[in-house]
Each structure stands twice: as structure tokens, then as C-alpha cells.
Amino acid sequence: MRSGSSPTGLFSSFLPWLHNQAYVLLVFTTLIWGANAVAARLAVGEVSPMMLTFSRWIVCCLALGLCARRQIALHWRSLLPSWRFITVMGTLGFTGFNALFYAAAHHTTAINIAIIQGTIPVLVLLGSLLFFRTRVGGLQLVGVALTLAGIVVVASGGHPALLAELGFNIGDVWMIVASMLYAAYALGLRRRPDVPAIVFFAATAAVACLVSVPLLVAEIAMGDFFVPTPTGWALVLFVGLLPSFASQVTFIHAVGLIGPARAGVFLNLVPIFGPLLAVLVLGEPLSLYHAVALALVLGGIYIAETSGPRGR
Template structure:
């Protein structure tokens, strides 16, 4: 008697594929990975400020990211190209908001403001996502989600202010801060609009937005190279581009976009509050900084807020 074809199909699925599929349905893990790799992005942006031009870093981030994801995305792109072309206005808007402008704004901000200000303004993204979701779609947050977002935000501000929230009253905006604020608003709108993306495979969407985002940046990159300063060709630049292209782009965006699918924009946006958490841990591990009580308090508040906001109702 012939075996059941469904059994044969299941048997051919590699264990690694099953594991990846399982991980792709764990939104909390996806948020952790997103926050971890974006923390590295903020550190890289600040460390190369003045050495690597901001538009050049953003352009090569997406161009290299597209090349990295292409071999995995190509079978899906061939199938999904028609659907994405049919909805080109949405693809163009999402690429401009979440790919081109957000990261260029962050890298421009890093040229003239502190890492502290960048992280503090970025921590407003979850609140801005709630505002964007309500403005565009009249989405309301539940009391549980609102409490989780508030607790997580308090934890992020505790880390950023080193436990002294009074320092936040002395915050004043400079040019770099305005770039970061505009970038944060851009990413909040991108996140809220992700529900409107074409119904295509995640890798197809990722590749297409990376390509469009790089294309939108190309004229600005050429202008920067000719009239400001060209992209340096050295190991420091190669390592920086490699990290932001592979980890902060391909891996982080796959995780973030999937977490938005699973949790919705308002809750998935809390991944941004994990950026100062991992920034702190990286500083301790790589720079030898000491852990203080406010670190533990801030991390605990962020963890509690995310657990509360992502907890499934009984």
C-alpha cells in the first residue's frame, strides 16, 4: 500500500527548517533579537560618526543587505513580483519611511548629537506607534497594553537617565536631535502601515524594500560622495557595513516585521525599548563598564512591561 503523501512531504522537511519555523512563531524571542541587533546598530553609528558619511553608510547597508538576502529570497520574489508591482505605491511608501529615511535620519543624528539623546528619542517610538495607529486606523490599545507600554517606557528612561529622571528636564533639542525625532516618527508610521503591505512572503518583501530603499538613497549618496566626502575603503568601514547590513538589517527586520504580524504594531514596537537594555549589556561586556542598581531596575521594568503587553488574555 502506498504511503500517505502528506507523510512523505513532512518527512522531507529538514530539522533546521522546522526549527526556524518554530522560532518565527515566538514573538518575544523575535523582539529580543530585534532589540539586540538594533542596539549594535546604534553603537556602530556613533562609533563611526565623523569617519563614515551617514548617507553612504545607509546606502551600503541596504545595498549589501539586499545582496545577502537575494539567494534566499529569489524563489519567493519570482512568485511575488507581480503582487508587489501591482501595489507599488504601498511598497514605495514603506521603503521610504522604514528603510531610506529612518536609518539615514539616525545616522545623520549621530553626527551631531550624543548616543544618550539618540536612544532617548528612539525610546519614544512605541508611543509614537500607538499615536500613528490611532491616527491612521483608529486603533485603541487595551488597558493591559497601555500599562505595559508605560512600564516599559519608564524602564527605558531609567536606563537612559542613569536612574535620575530629573536629568530629563534639562533635555534640549539640537539639529541631531531633530533628525532623530523625525526618524522616530517615520518609523512609527512605517510600523503602523505594515498591515497594508502586499500579502507576499517575508523574504520577498524584505528584498524589495531593501532594493527600493537603496535606490531612493542613491542620488543623495552620489551628491554626498562628490560634494561632502566619499565612503572610505578600509577594514573599519567594511566591518561597520557588514554588521549593519546582515544583523541590523536582514536579521532584525525579518524579526521585527514578523513580530508585527504576530502581535500588532502597538505591542511589537516595544522591541525598541530593548535597545538601551542591550546597549547597557554590551557596554558592560565590551567596554568594562560596571552594573549599577538603576541598570537592574530599568531592565526589570522593561521586561515586566513587555511581558504584560505581550501576554495573551485568558
């Protein structure tokens, strides 16, 4: 763990009893990330996708400014030599991912979104193999293949033959691209500047806010923008304060407590919480092909993670 990587002071100031509860924090984190798919579907007709993308990072940046201003003020100069890298990371992992995420919600279900999002750990493994020549065993490749098969099942609605006829759902395609962008962001974290993680997060969130502006302008120019409804503003606050800010901070803190390898295992809860919340909150039907896809994705992730080298 890098020096100062934990968002020191946030938990001791607001929720001191949570300071050392890594597993509670990780369950909370993944529950909120799963709920983000539900929020994306609830936002349809309440707030336009690019407005939601832009507004969530405004809210997140304000929260970071209030809660981490001392660390940001202390370390921001150390980020200047890496401004190009930070710009790319914020654009890919935050703006690009979320813009596609919320646009996808207009065309596909929260269940599909959550299951496809759950493939990110295996996409990271695949990216490590392709771009960093990371040594990957045969069983890990089996895990990758199973996970990719899960994507095919979801994107085809349980009828893979439709893909040959280009009979796919554009929302699922956008979600697959979004997951690839976030996997690229996760791979890029290997080169993160040597500053506290909360400071790097604040910098990338600021970039995400700025890069979202042209997307919002384009949405307005195309006539797709509308003023958010009261429910839309409530969703902006929700995704800005919880999926964008609080869950990122809790994940950073938990990684500082138990290490990235052990914390990363909890990401497998996202494709479980997401569909569960979609059924409970939205009343979405859980079809047989969803269960098959979820089994393939989770099974693939399990094989890929347990058959590789383990560490803290």
C-alpha cells in the same frame, strides 16, 4: 498570519535547530537592533552616514537575492499594483529612518539613540489613535505620556528647562524624527500587499537602496563623503548582514511562529540591550538622567501594552 509569511526554507537550510525557537530568535533580533546603535557610533570617522545607509541596503539586497530568490521570483508580479505604497514604505521605514539614525550618531550617544528608538511602540500606539481612531484607554494614554516624558528627559540631558531655550541636541532631534518615520512605516504595514513578508521586505529594501542614491550624491556634493576605512567596510558588512538582513528575517519568522502581539513585546529589549552594549563596548557613561529616562520609557510601554486589548 498571512499565508507564506514566514521565510520558509532559510532556517531549514542553514540553522534547522532554530526553526521553532521563536524566543531565541526574538532575543537575537533585539540584541542586534540594540547593537546597531553601537555600530552607528563606531562608524563615526570610519564611513560617512549616507554611504553607510546606501551600502547597508546593497549588502542586504544581495543577501535577500541569494536566500529568498525563489519566493521573490514567484511573487514579484503581485507587488506591481502596490508600487507607490512600497516606494513610500521603503523611503520612510528604511532609507529615512537609517539616514537620520546614522546622522544622529555624529551628534549624540548610542545610549540616547537606543532609548529614543525604544519609544517606537508607543509612537505606533499614538499614531493608531490619531490616524486610525483606534480605541485607546486612559491607562494607555498615561503610558504614552510617560514614554514621551522619557524622550524629553533624554533630549534635554536631564534638564527639561533647556528645551524652552532650544538647548537640545540636534542628534537627539534627528533620532526622534527617525523614530516617527519608523512608526509611520509600522502603521503602514496594516496595508501590506498579500504576499509573503520576506518578499515585501525584499521590495522595500530594494526601494531603500535606490532612494539612498540621491542622499549619497548629495553627501558627495557637499564634501562630506570619504572612502570608508577598513573598519568602515567591516561596519558596512555588519549592519548590512545583521541589523538589515538577518534580524529582519528572524523577526519575520518569529512573528509567524507566535504572532505579532507576543513577538512585539520583545521589542522592549532594544532600549535595554542598546545602552548596555554602549557602556560595555564604547565605554559611554550611564548617567542618572539616562536611568530615569529608561525607566519612564519602559514603564510607559509596559502600561500602554498591558492595559490595552491583547491578542495573538
